[in-house]
Amino acid sequence: MTSFNGLAPVGRAFLHHFTSRFWTKAVAALVLVLLADALFLRPQGFIAGSTLGLFAASLLAIVWLMRVPRPGSFDYALGIAALGLCFALFNDPGPLAAILLWSALALLVLRPTFRSPADARDLALKLGIFTLTMSLSPFRDLGLLRLASRRHRAQAIKLAPLILPVTAVLLFGLLFIWANPILEDFATSFDGGSLFAVLTIDRLILWAFTGMIVWSLLRASAIYLPKGADYEAEKVDGRIVRLFSVQSVLIALILCNAIFALQNGLDLTYLWAGETLPNGLTHAQYAHRGAYPLILTALLAGAFVLVALRRGAPSEHDVRIRALIYLWLAQNVFLVASAILRTLNYIEDYSLTFLRLSALIWMGLVAFGFVLIVARILMGKSGRWLINGNALAAVGVLYAMAFADLSGFIASYNVRHAGDVGGRGQTLDMPYLASLGPAALPAFDWFISRMRDAPQAVAAMQYRQTLHDELALKQQDWRSWTWAGQRLLASLPPLPAPRMWQAPQRNVP
Structure with missing residues (x-):
């Protein structure tokens, strides 16, 4: 057993040495591109079914093999999540499962660059940058980006000695074909039309897209956040400090609580109690007009609370402000509940659509976010804790939706x-x-x-x-x-x- 444990690091080191080589990754990328061609392409064009799940599982296996993660690392959590999404794509392919799988694979290859796996902002930033720049990966490895820059333009001069021999081979080759009947028969027997019949536009697009996806994952470059980025220790402009002084925040909270009480009172009367609406307004019209603006209002209110009670702010420990904040947060939760009821009433009177179902889920996440804000204030947690909690809830809901028959x-x-x-x-x-x-x-x-x-x-x-x-x-x-x-x-x-x-x-x- 001891000898096996001693051999395990040696085996991982050997595997890493083999899989980290450029040509090993090139062969793996070529295999995946050809697999995509076989799974998704037919004479009529692109088509995908459970074959998308098979390709996803193959991509996950190769990425996992190339990464050679250490046992017990955060990589296993990402790998298990990605494997579940492969099953979702095999069962009933959909764009949500494909997007989540791409995110899991990208985070898997970017894992060594994380400051902390529990830093949602760091993960989101690197995932966004990686997604936006993944199309540059093939050009970077071909050296085209460096050749195009002024700094490395001199490297293009090194290619000059190849111009003469390439030109000579092409020139004399054409002359020999013209002069030699055997070579001429061989050249004319080559059916160039069949080659172009195989290299259709659909196939070239599929190869290019698949190659870009695969190559960017196998050759992911390190992406780091700027030094000094911190959630709680950011310098705040003096004008912002004056704008959110204790007096201004206190007055704003009193007025906002009064306005929210008016809106919630109307909802309580006409929406929850079902009183007759004035001016011939129907309950469906009342429900439809207010749902989305109320959610925007709640989001702005949440942003105001986070700024007003940021760490180090003068209003952070003021008892009056904290009491008004709790009251306002409670009103916001009731406001979101009213928006949900508005949407449910509208769906009941008309019909359910993907947009309305998505709105209900989004409203539920907003309400959960307000609960987390209250928990953050009561427990004295950081902004990082709040962001991570909201991100975990959103990812969990999206992951569950990828398996649901909506x-x-x-x-x-x-x-x-x-x-x-x-x-x-x-x-x-x-x-x-x-x-x-x-x-x-x-x-x-x-x-x-x-x-x-x-x-x-x-x-x-x-x-x-x-x-x-x-x-x-x-x-x-x-x-x-x-x-x-x-x-x-x-x-x-x-x-x-x-x-x-x-x-x-x-x-x-």
Whole structure:
């Protein structure tokens, strides 16, 4: 056992020496590009299904092998998260899972540059810079960036001795082909058209995009924050200190609490208690107009609180200001709750969409952020703690959404709350339901089985048949096949027949 433990570092060192070589990474990148070509390209163009999960797992394996992380490091947490996203892409590919996977892989290769894994701002900054500059990685390694700069322009002179031999080879080669029938037959037998038939625009785009992604991960450069960056010890301009003096903050909090009390009082009366609105205003109109502005108001209020109670501020330890801050934060939480209720009422009266569902999730995160602000004040935590807590909550929610069937949930909600089947909402928007894709098939089946109006049932059957054919066609091609699609197709019952609507019989005397 002791000898094995002693050999483990030697094995990692040897593996690192092999995988860190330039040509090893070049071969790995070439393998991944060819794998992408086989998985995503067909004569009709690009197509991707569960093959995206297979490619993601292959990319993760190669990146992990090239990184050779130390046991017990933060790399394992990123690796497990990335592996889960590979499964999400295999089950039902989506852009959210792909973006999160890219973020996890980028953080994995940038891990040695972190000041601390628990520094969300550091991670976000380096991830942003890396994403914006990843397209420059191939040019940097080819030396084109250095050759283009004035400082290294002299290196281009070193290429001058190659001009004469290359020109001579091309010139004499053409002359020999012209003069030698054997060489001429060999040259003319080469089918250049077939080469260009293979090198299509779609293939070149796929190769370039995949190569850029893979190469940037395998050849990630170190990115560091400027020295001296700190959350709590930043110098504040004197004018800002005067602007946020104890007197000004105290007066602002009193006025803001009064304004928020007025808004929350109106919401409590008309939104929560359901009192009749004046001037013929409907509850749907009242709900729709206020949701998004209230969230913006809450965000600005949160920013004001953070500045007013920053460490070292004159107002940080003032008892009156802290009491007004707690009151204002409570009002902001109630304000966000009212915005959520507004959105829920509007969805109940109309329908659920991706935008409205995303707004609800965002409002929930904003409310959680206010809870964290209160916790930060009570527990005396730093700004770094607050940012990390919000970042962890947002990433956790996004990670969970990558595995959720949001299209199926939206479709199911809309058909069950449609006015056609006795729900509170409007008439079912079938074009929007169909735009959700094959995930809406169970919702269409439920709607058709309960629909008594024949024309609408027939229209729903037509949409259902189109989505079913689209799903069946995708599942026939192994490149576009998905595990979720296969399970959905196997679970679909035969198309139910609509129950014909009949006019009520009148008794004729």
